Amino acid sequence: MLNFTYKNQTEILFGKGQLSEVPARLPKEAKVLFLYGGGSIKQNGVYEQVVTALEGIEVVEFAGVEPNPEFETLMKAVRVARETEVNFILAVGGGSVIDGAKFIAAAVNFDGDTWDILTKGASFENPLPVGAVLTLPATGSESNGNSVVTRKETAQKLPFSSESLQPQFAVLDPEFTYSLPARQISNGVVDAFVHVIEQYLTYPVNAPLQDRFAEGILQTLIEVGPLALDHPTDYDVRANVMWSATMALNGLIGKGVPQDWSTHMIGHELTALHGLDHAVTLAIVLPALMYVQRDQKKVKILQLGERVFGIDNGSEDERIDLTIKAVQDFFESMQVATRLSDHSIAESSIDNIVANLERNGMTALGEHGDIDLDKARQILTLAA
Incomplete structure (x- = not known):
């Protein structure tokens, strides 16, 4: 730790x-x-x-x-x-x-x-x-x-x-929160989910308590997120969404562990240039980033799959693929589309997005600082 x-x-x-x-x-x-x-x-x-x-x-x-x-x-x-x-x-x-x-x-x-x-x-x-x-x-x-x-x-x-x-x-x-439109509830759950991921999905440093805290928040969001869409005035559901979102980024689960935040930094450019909701940008970027960074994040992706989504059968590569799909499917279950094309952003726009990353100094992202502009382009192209 x-x-x-x-x-x-x-x-x-x-x-x-x-x-x-x-x-x-x-x-x-x-x-x-x-x-x-x-x-x-x-x-x-x-x-x-x-x-x-x-x-x-x-x-x-x-x-x-x-x-x-x-x-x-x-x-x-x-x-x-x-x-x-x-x-x-x-x-x-x-x-x-x-x-x-x-x-x-x-x-x-x-x-x-x-x-x-x-x-x-x-x-x-x-x-x-x-x-x-x-x-x-x-x-x-x-x-x-x-x-x-x-x-x-x-x-x-x-x-x-x-x-x-x-x-x-x-x-x-x-x-x-009872009167929130479904879109804002969806965005909120996705945002909180990715906040946890950015502090969890890196590499192990023997911090099992932080991992368990993070996994508990993820499991709770997966459980109550869709319920919040179906039952907008259920106090207990909304209470658990609200407390999960606060706990996701009050600093506790990120202490003593490496953090990433590259999904957020790339996502910020989609908002700045195309006006997408913040959570929507995260849902677009994260699955593609997990795929591109699968080797660097292998141990934690496998842990995420087993502990949060119950994925424990198949080869490592198969389990990693299934875990990435499970994350993407969760975003879709929250009614958040996960590709640039779903939001009328053409692949030709990627050049401008990458240029903005460079202009803002976002050229060495991730827990290892190894997401350079070329990797950012790969991620965005995969998400197209």
């Missing part, structure tokens, strides 16, 4: 009615930037519940954070936060809103070009504290310091991370 440090500062407020606990966790004389997305929280009643919970507290609203939050929109929120001198950000929504809140928190007191935070890893000081009310389980952003921001002007989607941006608390009420 590799050396690690682990601290998770996020207080999880899980279950029905936990929104009422938010005021007690805000700073004295709080002035809150209430950040949300396209307005769905006004249709499902969450907005009214948040307003009620914040009654008596000074609040500045900012709406319109997009899926794959856009730099241009977030900079408008930064200007509002600076002008109104808010001292706390409450992000109400899915991972995109929470990611956006983290960037705003970092940028408010940043002196310089805020895009440098993403492109150059520029350091920042005194970020605003963030809290989250989760309405779409998927990214795990409610309990980690990660953020991804898209800039339309340059067709770039870039990540950054800091423990200082991790939400101080997160409200996880499964009832807030």
Whole structure:
């Protein structure tokens, strides 16, 4: 097992009615930037519940954070936060809103070009504290310091991370997910599944507890994911989806083990250039990447097949093929198509995708740093 440090500062407020606990966790004389997305929280009643919970507290609203939050929109929120001198950000929504809140928190007191935070890893000081009310389980952003921001002007989607941006608390009420469209539930389950895979499907380092944690999350998602589509108001189903998505990327299962994240990095370019949903890009890339990297990942692919999918008959090559197919079939069972052509992306577009990987410095991806541009091209061609 590799050396690690682990601290998770996020207080999880899980279950029905936990929104009422938010005021007690805000700073004295709080002035809150209430950040949300396209307005769905006004249709499902969450907005009214948040307003009620914040009654008596000074609040500045900012709406319109997009899926794959856009730099241009977030900079408008930064200007509002600076002008109104808010001292706390409450992000109400899915991972995109929470990611956006983290960037705003970092940028408010940043002196310089805020895009440098993403492109150059520029350091920042005194970020605003963030809290989250989760309405779409998927990214795990409610309990980690990660953020991804898209800039339309340059067709770039870039990540950054800091423990200082991790939400101080997160409200996880499964009832807030009842009204989600099927597409968003599908995306959320696939996203969480691939988060686990990126921390699990590498090579063994004698970390059996982390492996078992990861396999448990994968098995739970495989079990409850399709049920969430069929039974949208089943509290227990939604609770298990929500908690699985949080546990998939709160840092625990990735401690002491090598990680990959190449599926995400390649997928980001599909979003930046073609506007695909984040989870859709992961479902396209992962099966092809598993095939291309089958030798490097052989031991863990075989373990995944046996422990998660019950694949234990046949030669190693046969079991690897069956495991890759099982992953692909799971994505399809979640109603997420897994080929570029399914999304009207022609094979001729691969040149532009590979060029964007090069422009963004994504030329040595994977746990071994061996996914270069040629391998990325192989993966994308296989996924066509």
